[in-house]
Amino acid sequence: xxxxxxxxxxxxxxxxxxxxxxxxxxxxxxxxxxxxxxxxxxxxxxxxxxxxxxxxxxxxxxxxxxxxxxxxxxxxxxxxxxxxxxxxxxxxxxxxxxxxxxxxxxxxxxxxxxxxxxxxxxxxxxxxxxxxxxxxxxxxxxxxxxxxxxxxxxxxxxxxxxxxxxxxxxxxxxxxxxxxxxxxxxxxxxxxxxxxxxxxxxxxxxxxxxxxxxxxxxxxxxxxxxxxxxxxxxxxxxxxxxxxxxxxxxxxxxxxxxxxxxxxxxxxxxxxxxxxxxxxxxxxxxxxxxxxxxxxxxxxxxxxxxxxxxxxxxxxxxxxxxxxxxxxxxxxxxxxxxxxxxxxxxxxxxxxxxxxxxxxxxxxxxxxxxxxxxxxxxxxxxxxxxxxxxxxxxxxxxxxxxxxxxxxxxxxxxxxxxxxxxxxxxxxxxxxxxxxxxxxxxxxxxxxxxxxxxxxxxxxxxxxxxxxxxxxxxxx
Numbered sequence: 001x002x003x004x005x006x007x008x009x010x011x012x013x014x015x016x017x018x019x020x021x022x023x024x025x026x027x028x029x030x031x032x033x034x035x036x037x038x039x040x041x042x043x044x045x046x047x048x049x050x051x052x053x054x055x056x057x058x059x060x061x062x063x064x065x066x067x068x069x070x071x072x073x074x075x076x077x078x079x080x081x082x083x084x085x086x087x088x089x090x091x092x093x094x095x096x097x098x099x100x101x102x103x104x105x106x107x108x109x110x111x112x113x114x115x116x117x118x119x120x121x122x123x124x125x126x127x128x129x130x131x132x133x134x135x136x137x138x139x140x141x142x143x144x145x146x147x148x149x150x151x152x153x154x155x156x157x158x159x160x161x162x163x164x165x166x167x168x169x170x171x172x173x174x175x176x177x178x179x180x181x182x183x184x185x186x187x188x189x190x191x192x193x194x195x196x197x198x199x200x201x202x203x204x205x206x207x208x209x210x211x212x213x214x215x216x217x218x219x220x221x222x223x224x225x226x227x228x229x230x231x232x233x234x235x236x237x238x239x240x241x242x243x244x245x246x247x248x249x250x251x252x253x254x255x256x257x258x259x260x261x262x263x264x265x266x267x268x269x270x271x272x273x274x275x276x277x278x279x280x281x282x283x284x285x286x287x288x289x290x291x292x293x294x295x296x297x298x299x300x301x302x303x304x305x306x307x308x309x310x311x312x313x314x315x316x317x318x319x320x321x322x323x324x325x326x327x328x329x330x331x332x333x334x335x336x337x338x339x340x341x342x343x344x345x346x347x348x349x350x351x352x353x354x355x356x357x358x359x360x361x362x363x364x365x366x367x368x369x370x371x372x373x374x375x376x377x378x379x380x381x382x383x384x385x386x387x388x389x390x391x392x393x394x395x396x397x398x399x400x401x402x403x404x405x406x407x408x409x410x411x412x413x414x415x416x417x418x419x420x421x422x423x424x425x426x427x428x429x430x431x432x433x434x435x436x437x438x439x440x441x442x443x444x445x446x447x448x449x450x451x452x453x454x455x456x457x458x459x460x461x462x463x464x465x466x467x468x469x470x471x472x473x474x475x476x
Contacts, residue, residue: 031056059095128194138208167199169232201231213259216251225277228331240277288329292318305336315341360406381407445470
């Protein structure tokens with residue numbers, strides 16, 4: 001019996017990966033449950049595994065008393081000294097070994113059920129502990145079965161993992177028994193046991209594949225800064241190295257493209273652009289739009305936005321099919337990217353220069369200077385502080401003042417007729433507003449209520465209504 005129980009414990013420990021202590025506790029609990037089922041729940045019992053005899057010993061405890069009232073819980077002092085311990089005293093708790101050889105079929109079945117449940121619980125906890133810290137790891141298994149909806153159950157050996165349809169590369173399919181490689185993205189505790197969730201569409205899957213194929217990445221000499229994907233179609237990966245003797249892109253491509261092709265095959269033909277990372281935003285973003293060639297860029301660091309100019313024949317290439325190339329580049333660089341053609345830029349430039357020359361009454365050279373300083377319209381000039389114009393190199397104060405005043409007046413004129421569109425503003429009130437220096441919708445929206453009420457016939461209620469209508473008109 002001793003060798004049999006010890007052998008079973010060792011076998012379960014080895015096959016299930018459960019600690020000996022957990023298995024022993026399960027057996028003790030099972031036998032204790034079975035004995036209580038036979039003797040009653042009110043009996044005070046304790047079970048202990050004896051490794052030398054290989055026996056689960058159960059002891060019934062009774063308290064030593066002068067006069068016994070409950071035979072199941074108490075024992076007389078005289079009987080305790082005679083049968084158990086001659087040094088017994090009143091109040092002592094003495095254990096008597098219970099004969100478990102005749103538990104019966106029902107009690108034995110109960111013990112078996114308890115042991116099985118305890119072992120299952122321990123096995124689930126062991127599996128969860130094994131996988132809970134493995135999020136982001138690459139793993140391989142065999143397809144156990146294909147569930148309704150296209151979800152795959154993958155056999156990982158000690159547990160099954162779920163590869164949802166949403167985490168599978170579009171158009172790929174697997175048969176039962178086929179090997180599949182995927183990324184662990186989550187490990188959950190479920191009622192039926194731990195649930196390991198896999199993915200083949202996560203960018204981390206692409207990164208782990210490159211780590212397998214490229215020794216320079218595995219060693220840390222080449223680092224993957226970021227990776228983005230349209231699963232099954234296209235991906236972009238940014239790589240970097242501090243070692244000037246290593247070509248990070250060449251390392252990932254491999255001899256005659258051998259390394260990257262292995263990754264492409266695993267990803268079902270997904271096209272991969274490998275981009276060299278650099279802290280120079282303009283260079284990195286331009287490279288991320290490969291294979292398109294970039295002519296020039298305009299950067300707005302504060303808003304992490306960049307305008308990219310390309311030749312006309314490069315525009316569709318830079319944007320990509322359904323905007324895929326620029327969308328992936330934007331995700332990879334984490335910058336907003338706007339792409340324009342040279343023709344579009346030239347038209348915008350010519351329109352702005354012509355408008356400056358006409359409305360500000362200045363020459364072409366000065367108009368070009370304003371555009372090159374970032375002003376795209378007369379309105380933009382009117383909205384800045386005069387000091388900002390004075391910062392333009394080569395622009396004298398007198399000329400700057402002329403441009404600024406002209407821009408302000410032009411902006412005011414552009415909204416003069418808007419006053420007539422405001423409800424309640426007839427010819428007389430329009431004339432009164434203009435006489436008070438309120439010449440535009442913008443001016444009216446910014447006029448204090450106190451100033452409006454100085455106009456004859458305009459009370460506080462009317463003034464508030466006029467201001468609100470002006471603001472609403474501007475918003476529309």
